[in-house]
Amino acid sequence: MSPSYDLFDLEHFTVGATGSPGQRVFYLQAGVTGTLVSLKLEKQQVAALAEYLDGVMREISDDPEAIVPEADIGLIEPVEAEWTVGDIGIGYDPEADRMLIMATELLAQDHPDDPASARFRITRAQVVRFVARARQVVAAGRPPCRYCGAPLNDDGSWCPCSN
Template sequence: MARIITNFENVDRFIVGTVGQPGERAFYLQARNGTNLVTIACEKAQAAALVERLELLLKEIRKKNSSGHPINSAISYLRDDKPLEQPIAEDFRAGVMAITWLNAESLVMIETQAISEQMVFPDITEEENGDDDPKLIPDDDLDGPDLLRVKLSLAQVKEFISRTNSVIDAGRQPCTFCGIPIDPNGHLCPRANGYRR
């Protein structure tokens, strides 16, 4: 099947959302530009890592541009609390993700590449050479995995961070003793010697 590369220069909506109850939620990354909608299945840890890196990027941008440049000014945004758009049809499962600051445009580019066989079954020679980190496959590789590329303003990045943090926090609360998420009917806490909490 031919590779699909989707570029959203001006994305209308870029969110993380879930389907299901806490403890059984499926996470999705969704981007919409006009009538074009891309839905990517992802792990909670991927969403959390993306937010963590975006927060670090914003901090670094502010530090480098502390001279009153527009980047350092207050960024206003309206948080999008609407649910995922229907139908939720998974286009691919997220594999490699990359974040790039486009200084000339004052935009953040996020690239999400589909998980590939190379990621599931890594090349042994790469592991031996110490280069086992997955990489984005160049656009000209027609047999590569699908790719979504979006460009976001700083306000959109702040909105994405705020929403994603609230989606992640809406899951099961961790046990105060062991840190393991507590199911609705409790859990057997290893630090409480197996007693139900």
């Protein structure tokens, strides 16, 4: 059974990728003193999470642009995934003024164990930094096909739908 995490007052919360475009592996990383958690996820999950968080910030903040992202926050090495993310849930605790990111482990269909989970409570500033970082990481990959949106091949010139 994989370990579960429940972290508050995070000192580190980011997303990143290792490898070359077309072969990248994406990670969500969170940490507090003495604990660093890296979870593997898909590029589409990173993009969707960033867009959703951006929308939530626009709803709960009078002026979301007033929070200026700090310097780019990269992954802390070595990056070793605890497990792969299946589902991601998001909540907001107005009393603590924290966003809650909850990730659940992706398990094989025939796996009898309960999936692990990770709960990360992040500040508004961490949300803004995460959204900016996630957009950079996603954009650094292969360009999308102008017809179907799927990534072009490694040299950026061909997609199967162009046949």
